Amino acid sequence: MRKRPSCAGVWAPDVLVRPRIAVAGAGSIGCYVGGLLAAAGQDVRFLARPQVAAACAEAGLRLTDYDGHAAHVAAPCMVATAADAFDGADMILVCVKSRDTADMAAEIAAHAPGAQVISLQNGVENAGILRAALPAADVRAAMVPFNVVAEGPGHYHRGTSGDILVEAGPLPDIMTPTLKWCQVDNIEAVQWGKLLINLGNAINALSDLPLLTQLQNRAWRRLMADQMAEALRILSVAGISPAKTTAAPPHVIPHILRLPTPIFRRIASQMLTIDARARSSMWEDLKRGRRTEIDALQGAIIALADRHGRQAPLNARIRQLIREAEEAGAGPPGLTPEQIRD
The missing domain is CATH 3.40.50.720 (NAD(P)-binding Rossmann-like Domain)
Structure with a gap:
């Protein structure tokens, strides 16, 4: 144990x-x-x-x-x-x-x-x-x-x-x-650090995959990394310094996610324990036909970008896809990384 x-x-x-x-x-x-x-x-x-x-x-x-x-x-x-x-x-x-x-x-x-x-x-x-x-x-x-x-x-x-x-x-x-x-x-900085991690909730919901399965796939990790890196750029413009909520500082996580899978596995095993049954709460919301918290997560990044005259296109694309899944009411859509980026 x-x-x-x-x-x-x-x-x-x-x-x-x-x-x-x-x-x-x-x-x-x-x-x-x-x-x-x-x-x-x-x-x-x-x-x-x-x-x-x-x-x-x-x-x-x-x-x-x-x-x-x-x-x-x-x-x-x-x-x-x-x-x-x-x-x-x-x-x-x-x-x-x-x-x-x-x-x-x-x-x-x-x-x-x-x-x-x-x-x-x-x-x-x-x-x-x-x-x-x-x-x-x-x-x-x-x-x-x-x-x-x-x-x-x-x-x-x-x-x-x-x-x-x-x-x-x-x-x-x-x-x-x-x-x-x-x-x-520093609870506000901690909350921003957690929000960065929670941006992955939507990607997990759109994939309809267990989180551990998804993290074993480099294409999915690159998508998560690009979304987080985009959000980190917006937070930097806004003068917000997110706190570390995992073993790695926020600005390092996108680099870890982009690593080849064997190297990623070794590093990730020291950062977080995930079992094979874990999925995001947003996946569960779509599965049960409930509205998600997309506006409190990706929406917060998009709103911050708007206030500072910037854009967050990948976060906006993911928010759009979650809203479409909510409207369809058919559960998690099972998209691929390529379909999400399209």
Whole structure:
């Protein structure tokens, strides 16, 4: 079994009494993170869609990961309304898609305006939206580096490694044996670093391939590298320095991706653990006929380029293809690298 990485910057909790936790948006990340907390004995309530609640009421939550760890939570507290989820909550983990942040912030303001709020969302703008709606709350941005996919009713599988990074400050005891939270002072730079990695979500969704399979193919890696390099140029023009969120600095990753496959494999094995079942959350959204977060990822790069009089044609092309797949409603289209570049 692979040893999990240690987490520098883990705090000794200032609050030893375990909090009442609400998960705002019980999707893949929400069910996995909240489920591990519940399995560790935390008081957790999940604001869930009816189909998620029904599946978990029947079989509970089954949580697995790339390292062979498994946990089960029997009959977790799944609720359908914000009042049931948030009333009395000390901490709220916001896990909704970026497009739903403002609506969720309004619900939190109505039911738990003083709760501590942690944004476990993709993108770079969500914590700001939450702070604007919740002036009395302690709102923290966080970055979830790992991938979680729903593999069946109530079953959530983590396919990649990494620890949660959260904006520094007092937090209660929410550590679990397999879920580490690390404090950082540069959370905005971390979020931009994660956004660069998340640009690959759309390429994975368009390919309809497991992430590990895709990374073994140099043509796919070159496409990922070109997209990231384009985004890095835009961030440089905007004066944004993204932080390192993997073992390699952001500006080095495109070069690593372009390496011949045997060399890439050796280097990548030291940077990240990925199992054969991992796919991107955007792939899962297309598979289930849901709208994606393309506007919070590629869209953020395109908007930044527009503000600085530049263009991001590859990011724009990929956003267009994801929007077309959303409209078609037929799931991931299974494109080739050449078709994406066309």
